[in-house]
Amino acid sequence: xxxxILILHSPLAADAPADELDVLQQAGFFADALSNIGYTSxxxxxxxxxxxxxxxxxxxxPVLVVNLVETLFADGRMVHTxxxxxxxxxxxxxxxxxxxxxxxSHKLLSKQLMRLGGVKTPSYYxxxxxxxxxxxxxxxxxxxxxxxxxxxxxxxxSKPLLFFTRDQLLERFHQExxxxxxxxxxxxxxxxxxxxxxxxxxxxxxxxxxxxRFNFPEDKPHILGYKAKWEEDSFEYKxxxxxxxxxxxDQPLLDHLKEIALQCWNIFELKGYARxxxxxxxxxxxFVLEINANPCISPDSGFVAAxxxxxxxxxxxxxxxxxxxxxxxxxxxxxxxxQKQRTIISIH
Numbered sequence: 001x002x003x004x005i006l007i008l009h010s011p012l013a014a015d016a017p018a019d020e021l022d023v024l025q026q027a028g029f030f031a032d033a034l035s036n037i038g039y040t041s042x043x044x045x046x047x048x049x050x051x052x053x054x055x056x057x058x059x060x061x062p063v064l065v066v067n068l069v070e071t072l073f074a075d076g077r078m079v080h081t082x083x084x085x086x087x088x089x090x091x092x093x094x095x096x097x098x099x100x101x102x103x104x105s106h107k108l109l110s111k112q113l114m115r116l117g118g119v120k121t122p123s124y125y126x127x128x129x130x131x132x133x134x135x136x137x138x139x140x141x142x143x144x145x146x147x148x149x150x151x152x153x154x155x156x157x158s159k160p161l162l163f164f165t166r167d168q169l170l171e172r173f174h175q176e177x178x179x180x181x182x183x184x185x186x187x188x189x190x191x192x193x194x195x196x197x198x199x200x201x202x203x204x205x206x207x208x209x210x211x212x213r214f215n216f217p218e219d220k221p222h223i224l225g226y227k228a229k230w231e232e233d234s235f236e237y238k239x240x241x242x243x244x245x246x247x248x249x250d251q252p253l254l255d256h257l258k259e260i261a262l263q264c265w266n267i268f269e270l271k272g273y274a275r276x277x278x279x280x281x282x283x284x285x286x287f288v289l290e291i292n293a294n295p296c297i298s299p300d301s302g303f304v305a306a307x308x309x310x311x312x313x314x315x316x317x318x319x320x321x322x323x324x325x326x327x328x329x330x331x332x333x334x335x336x337x338x339q340k341q342r343t344i345i346s347i348h
Contacts, residue, residue, distance in 0.1 A: 004040045006062035007031060008082060010071045011045040018230045023068055025298035030066050033318035037331070046072065046082050057091060064327055065093040067294065077148040079105045092327045095272035096293040104268045104291040107147050108183060114288055117267040119260060121288050122186040122279070125169070127179045136166050142184040143223065144172050155225035157236050162187055162221050188279035188287050192224065194242075195261040196275045196295070196306040198317065199324030204265050206258045207306035208244050215239040242302060244309045256286060264291050272321045275303055 007030050009023045027043045034041045042060050046069045047053050065086055072078035083098035096104070104110050111121045123139070141162050143155070155161060163169045163184070173179040192214075196207040214222040216239060228236035246254060261276040268291055275295040279287045295303050297317075307317050322330050 003063045004042060004060050005034055005064050005066060006057070006060050007041050007043045007066040007068060008046045009043065009068040011048065013074065016074075019226075020071065020074065022296060022298050023070060025300075026068050026296060027066075029297055029299055029304070029314065030068070030318060033314040034066075036315050037319065041066070048072070050085060053085065054089065057089060062091065064322065064325060064330060065091050067093045067095050070294075075148070076105065076146070079148070092325050094294075094321050094325055096268075096270050096274070100268050100270055101293050104270070104293040105148060107145065107290060110268070110291055113267060114264065114291075117263065119263060119267070119288050120286060122188055124186065125184040127173050127182065130166055130170055130173070130184065133166060138163075138165060138169070139186075141187045141189075142169055143187050143221075144169070144182050145185050147181055147183055155223060157223075157225040157227045157234075161223055161225065185289075187221065187223075188281050189222065190279055190281040192222070193257055193278040193280065194275055194302050194306075195257055195278065196303045197261060197265055197270070197273065198307065198312070198320050199270075199272050200320035201323040204262060204270075205320075206261060207303075207312075208309040209246075209254050209257060210242045210244055210302060210306060210309075211246070213241050213243050215241070242305060244306075253280065253284065253286075260286060260288065264288060268293065272324045273297065273303065273317075 007027050009027045010020065012020055012023070031041045031043055042062070044056060047056070067082055067086065069082035070076065070079055072081055080098045080102040083093065083096070083101055086093045087098060095101075102109075103113060108124070108126065111124065114121045125133075125142070141164055143161050143163065145155070160172075163172055169184050173182060173184075176182055192212040194210045194212065196210075198205045198207060212224055214220075216222055216236075224240060225236060227234040228240040231237055257278055257280075260278075264270075264276050265274060270291075270293055272294065275292040277289040277292065279289055281287070295301070297303050304314075304317070307314075319331060
């Protein structure tokens with residue numbers, strides 16, 4: 001029986017939306033690649049009862065856990081729970097540690113850490129800031145974002161996305177059941193870039209940089225909202241595309257973006273794989289929007305598209321992520337068992 005790797009993903013409700021169901025494709029990506037490397041894998045939803053998790057670990061005896069737990073109780077603020085529990089159990093796992101997951105996923109805390117590290121990020125207001133302020137004028141245009149949730153949560157293109165006054169923003173905040181779970185971020189009108197980074201034994205490798213291009217009317221905000229990401233029949237999805245092609249004159253900008261992405265990797269002590277999202281305004285000023293530790297790695301994701309652009313196979317991607325865990329002898333064991341093992345799927 002070959003060594004087993006346990007793939008843990010977010011628990012899913014029966015009516016889970018597309019952005020949550022996507023984690024099953026990520027699990028399949030890892031399972032297929034691990035099978036080709038020579039490992040069996042068990043795919044399992046992270047249990048709410050930690051005693052169940054302990055029994056699962058004892059039963060499967062994994063040499064490693066692939067951590068794909070993005071939410072618990074459909075709540076993104078629990079993203080660091082699985083790493084904390086796995087560290088408590090003494091089980092090695094892929095990707096960032098619990099501290100890095102927490103600091104990078106909490107968007108306000110990550111902004112503070114970026115600024116301390118000399119990285120520019122758009123200005124922002126919390127709900128409490130706006131309530132305490134008496135100034136109606138805002139220094140720019142703002143949009144509302146969730147402090148914890150990713151996947152463009154709350155950015156519904158069928159509603160206004162941009163706000164110009166304090167009262168407009170407060171009215172938008174009050175549409176949420178918990179206004180304090182959101183913040184207002186300055187909208188940077190310009191170009192949007194995603195830069196993926198792959199860890200490994202030789203250190204982080206910057207993958208080909210992608211630009212998100214918007215074929216939108218001039219008066220429509222160039223924002224990658226929920227429809228643009230998840231609703232394939234929508235105008236926004238059909239008119240938003242990823243491009244890896246650039247003019248030679250863009251090279252200095254691309255080089256600078258790569259430097260900042262690696263700077264973010266070091267500030268947050270990231271591991272395994274990550275993605276950094278940028279905006280560049282019309283004057284060429286670079287702003288980091290978000291740090292994505294353990295980003296989406298489904299076959300149609302931006303991260304996997306960047307690996308393919310670099311000529312890196314799925315097996316090589318997973319090998320690099322395994323190498324970055326620091327578990328000794330992991331890939332040598334898999335190599336000896338290179339017999340295309342059947343993947344054990346047990347989704348609950």
